[in-house]
Amino acid sequence: xxxxxxxxxxxxxxxxxxxxxxxxxxxxxxxxxxxxxxxxxxxxxxxxxxxxxxxxxxxxxxxxxxxxxxxxxxxxxxxxxxxxxxxxxxxxxxxxxxxxxxxxxxxxxxxxxxxxxxxxxxxxxxxxxxxxxxxxxxxxxxxxxxxxxxxxxxxxxxxxxxxxxxxxxxxxxxxxxxxxxxxxxxxxxxxxxxxxxxxxxxxxxxxxxxxxxxxxxxxxxxxxxxxxxxxxxxxxxx
Amino acid sequence: xxxxxxxxxxxxxxxxxxxxxxxxxxxxxxxxxxxxxxxxxxxxxxxxxxxxxxxxxxxxxxxxxxxxxxxxxxxxxxxxxxxxxxxxxxxxxxxxxxxxxxxxxxxxxxxxxxxxxxxxxxxxxxxxxxxxxxxxxxxxxxxxxxxxxxxxxxxxxxxxxxxxxxxxxxxxxxxxxxxxxxxxxxxxxxxxxxxxxxxxxxxxxxxxxxxxxxxxxxxxxxxxxxxxxxxxxxxxxxxxxxxxxxxxxxxxxxxxxxxxxxxxxxxxxxxxxxxxxxxxxxxxxxxxxxxxxxxxxxxxxxxxxxxxxxxxxxxxxxxxxxxxxxxxxxxxxxxxxxxxxxxxxxxxxxxxxxxxxxxxxxxxxxxxxxxxxxxxxxxxxxxxxxxxxxxxxxxxxxxxxxxxxxxxxxxxxxxx
Numbered sequence: 001x002x003x004x005x006x007x008x009x010x011x012x013x014x015x016x017x018x019x020x021x022x023x024x025x026x027x028x029x030x031x032x033x034x035x036x037x038x039x040x041x042x043x044x045x046x047x048x049x050x051x052x053x054x055x056x057x058x059x060x061x062x063x064x065x066x067x068x069x070x071x072x073x074x075x076x077x078x079x080x081x082x083x084x085x086x087x088x089x090x091x092x093x094x095x096x097x098x099x100x101x102x103x104x105x106x107x108x109x110x111x112x113x114x115x116x117x118x119x120x121x122x123x124x125x126x127x128x129x130x131x132x133x134x135x136x137x138x139x140x141x142x143x144x145x146x147x148x149x150x151x152x153x154x155x156x157x158x159x160x161x162x163x164x165x166x167x168x169x170x171x172x173x174x175x176x177x178x179x180x181x182x183x184x185x186x187x188x189x190x191x192x193x194x195x196x197x198x199x200x201x202x203x204x205x206x207x208x209x210x211x212x213x214x215x216x217x218x219x220x221x222x223x224x225x226x227x228x229x230x231x232x233x234x235x236x237x238x
Numbered sequence: 239x240x241x242x243x244x245x246x247x248x249x250x251x252x253x254x255x256x257x258x259x260x261x262x263x264x265x266x267x268x269x270x271x272x273x274x275x276x277x278x279x280x281x282x283x284x285x286x287x288x289x290x291x292x293x294x295x296x297x298x299x300x301x302x303x304x305x306x307x308x309x310x311x312x313x314x315x316x317x318x319x320x321x322x323x324x325x326x327x328x329x330x331x332x333x334x335x336x337x338x339x340x341x342x343x344x345x346x347x348x349x350x351x352x353x354x355x356x357x358x359x360x361x362x363x364x365x366x367x368x369x370x371x372x373x374x375x376x377x378x379x380x381x382x383x384x385x386x387x388x389x390x391x392x393x394x395x396x397x398x399x400x401x402x403x404x405x406x407x408x409x410x411x412x413x414x415x416x417x418x419x420x421x422x423x424x425x426x427x428x429x430x431x432x433x434x435x436x437x438x439x440x441x442x443x444x445x446x447x448x449x450x451x452x453x454x455x456x457x458x459x460x461x462x463x464x465x466x467x468x469x470x471x472x473x474x475x476x477x478x479x480x481x482x483x484x485x486x487x488x489x490x491x492x493x494x495x496x497x498x499x500x501x502x503x504x505x506x507x508x509x510x511x512x513x514x515x516x517x518x519x520x521x522x523x524x525x526x527x528x529x530x531x532x533x534x535x536x537x538x539x540x541x542x543x544x545x546x547x548x549x550x551x552x553x554x555x556x557x558x559x560x561x562x563x564x565x566x567x568x569x570x571x572x573x574x575x576x577x578x579x580x581x582x583x584x585x586x587x588x589x590x591x592x593x594x595x596x597x598x599x600x601x602x603x604x605x606x607x608x609x610x611x612x613x614x615x616x617x618x619x620x621x622x623x624x625x626x627x628x629x630x631x632x633x634x635x636x637x638x639x640x641x642x643x644x645x646x647x648x649x650x651x652x653x654x
Contacts, residue, residue: 017560018347018623019267019600020567022607026617088621092614160485160572162398162615165407167484238614 024089027098028155030081034074034102035152035228038109041070042145042221048116049138053131057123064120071113078106092159093235101231105152108145108224115217122210127199133192137215140188141222144181148225150174151232158235168236178229185222189215241653242526245324249526250544252331253519257548258555259335260350260511263342265291265553266560267600268503273565275576277496280561286497287504287553292546294508294591295516298438299545300537301594302510305379306354306517307524307537309594311362311370320525325649326365326642327518330357333641334514337634347627349598352634354514355379360639361646379595383631386586386597387605393582394609397422401578402613405488415491416470422581423466423495426502428459429585437592438509462498469494485574492573499580506587507599508549514596516545570617571607578615579606601627 044067051059081102085095118124126134154171161167192215200208269283278286313323334353341348355376362371401422405414432455435446446454470491479486520541571579583599583606590597604627611619 017263017267017564017567018345018626019270019604020564021345022604022620022623023568023570023616024618024620026570028617090608090611090619090621091617092611157484159615159617160483160574161406162402162613164402164614166409166411167407 024086024091025084026159027081027085027091028159030077030084031098031102031105032152032155034077034081035105035149037070037074037077038105039145039149041067041074041109042112043142044070045112045115045218046135046138046142048119049126049135052119052125053128053135055125061120064116067113067116071109074106074109078102092163094238097231097235101152101228101235104224104227104231105148108148108221108228111217111221111224115214115221118210118214118217122207124207124210124214126211127196127203129199130192130195133188133195134215137185137188137192137218140181140185141218141225144178144185144222144225147174147178147181148228151178151229155232163236163238171232171236175229175233178226182222182226185219189219240321242529244653245321245328245522246526248328249324249331249519249522252328252335253515253541253544254548254551256331256335256350256354257512257515257545258552259338260515261291261549261552261554262556263338263552263560264350264511264599265504265507265549266557266564267603268507269500269557270561270564270568271503271571271576271580271603272496272500273561274568274571275493275496275573276569277493277573277576278500280558280565282497283500283561283565284553284558286500287557288550290501290504291508291512291549291553294505294510295512295546295549296539296542298434298505298509298588298591299512299516299542300440301437302513302591302596303517303520303537303542305375305594305596306358306513307521309375310355310358310372310379311366312372313366313370315366315370320529321653322365324522324525325653326361326646327358327521329361329642329645329649330354330638331515331518332645333357333360333638336645337638337641341630346630347601347604347623348630348634349383349601350511350514351596351598352383352630353638354518355596356635356638357642358518359635360642363639364643365646380635382590382595382597383601386590386595386602387608387627389589390582390586390602390605391609391612393585394578394606395612397582398575398578398610398613398615401574402615406485406574411485411488412475412491415488419470419491419495419577420463420466422577423498424459424463426499426581426584427462428455430502430505430588431455431458433588433592434509437594466495466498469497489573492577496573496576496580499577499584502584502588503580503599506584506591508546509591510587510597511599512542512545512549515548516541519544575607575610575615578610579603582606582609 044063048060048063051063151171151174157167158171196211265287269287272278273280273283316322334357337353338348338350359371359376404418405411408414432451435451435454439446473490473494475487520537523538523541583603586602587597587599607616610616
């Protein structure tokens with residue numbers, strides 16, 4: 001790490017400076033970059049569902065690959081951050097809270113990939129009676145995820161203010177909004193299950209099983225987005 | 239005295255070399271904060287450092303120089319053999335220089351000040367006797383190495399908390415920054431001027447005391463405050479800058495003022511650390527000139543010049559690279575943090591200079607950074623460095639001492 005930016009200079013100078021060693025790499029930007037990738041990954045689910053309801057299997061498959069690629073990128077980012085977070089760092093947030101937030105963020109991308117994987121692998125096609133609420137559910141979930149990203153993007157402002165005052169109240173208001181968005185997904189999920197229930201006996205049973213699983217996973221994405229927010233609540237409370 | 243001129247020439251060379259080393263490494267630490275937060279360019283940093291290190295050394299450096307020169311050891315027992323002290327001081331310079339070379343090669347957080355004090359004590363124990371060391375004074379100096387980072391940490395914690403309360407926590411941080419930041423600048427200007435006038439100027443033959451000193455300091459404070467206001471008023475604030483990071487414009491205000499705190503840091507550093515190089519030189523010069531141990535003679539101004547020139551040379555030749563490396567690596571220190579750290583560190587160092595305590599500027603700065611960290615203001619600090627500093631407190635005194643003893647015997651064998 002020492003003199004990593006100036007390998008030649010470092011060799012020539014042959015001195016190390018301890019004042020610069022005092023400043024560890026900030027975890028803030030990598031955490032935000034990770035969440036940005038995750039959000040992008042989850043957002044693709046909307047494309048996927050729209051392609052599915054249009055019956056465009058090629059587009060569904062294409063979107064799946066995009067989701068898988070983004071999930072991979074997020075995963076790499078996660079490993080990078082973990083490797084650059086040695087113990088013995090003095091941070092304004094607990095190391096454990098940070099790692100927890102990272103883990104939950106990563107879970108979001110994993111679930112998005114799983115949903116996309118099931119839909120592609122099983123060539124799943126939601127019945128047209130359910131299409132509208134399915135897309136609504138995905139939209140609301142993506143919005144919840146956006147809001148979680150907005151919260152994560154406030155972390156640099158929180159560090160700037162030293163987790164105090166106006167900025168904290170701002171983030172708290174955002175967290176309340178996040179909760180509300182998550183409740184919306186719960187309500188839509190109930191509607192979607194009801195709509196699916198009405199038509200399920202005309203469908204292939206195994207497919208229906210997987211449809212319920214997809215619905216559940218999407219709801220869990222929204223849940224996890226809210227959990228990211230809860231980690232932040234903990235960081236604020238310290 | 240035999241070899242009088244030789245001693246003096248050697249002392250000037252060693253003193254210059256020591257000052258050069260301080261300029262090359264130490265000054266960079268004092269300036270890098272401002273460079274790292276992009277408040278000033280490297281070129282500007284070097285110019286500011288050159289002017290204010292010099293000013294600090296000459297206007298406020300006398301007190302610490304006098305401590306290094308005659309506060310650590312009592313030479314009344316030496317009587318007829320003043321050469322012992324000459325060789326001892328030369329050995330101390332060599333020992334401190336050598337130890338610093340090794341430490342900076344290895345990246346150990348060793349301070350120039352600690353090295354020179356350790357070396358002088360080491361030589362005194364062997365060359366004169368255990369009783370010759372003014373243990374009370376040395377104890378006080380060593381205590382100040384612990385208390386100065388602590389004081390800087392407390393100060394920066396309080397200053398940062400007040401910046402939070404008055405500026406960062408509020409709904410109108412930009413307006414409040416414009417309003418309150420100049421007051422911090424006033425505070426720095428006032429303290430620096432006060433210490434310089436009361437404690438420093440008598441060494442250059444000026445004696446200003448009492449109410450007059452307060453008036454002048456107030457005037458200096460107001461002057462730099464107006465300068466700060468002028469710098470802020472020249473800034474253009476774009477609302478669009480705040481979209482990604484809501485405090486970008488607030489940071490801009492702190493950023494321009496880091497030009498002023500950089501001046502304060504350089505001044506403070508000059509007032510305290512130059513003594514490490516020229517204190518021993520001053521001791522040698524006074525013996526060689528008078529042929530005896532006169533503890534009362536005033537500090538000749540040319541010696542302060544030697545120190546100033548050495549520092550500026552080191553800075554120009556080598557310090558540039560160090561500033562570059564350190565500056566690019568501490569970008570995490572945003573202007574608001576850098577401002578708080580430099581204000582507290584500069585204040586602490588100048589206060590120590592006024593009392594005549596030789597302390598480490600860099601350790602003080604590290605303390606200040608930790609103070610902001612305690613207030614949850616730093617994204618990530620590596621505590622291994624702090625552990626290293628604790629270690630350096632423990633090892634530098636004995637190592638400097640042993641090296642000085644070795645060099646003392648070599649010199650004695652050569653000239654004795």
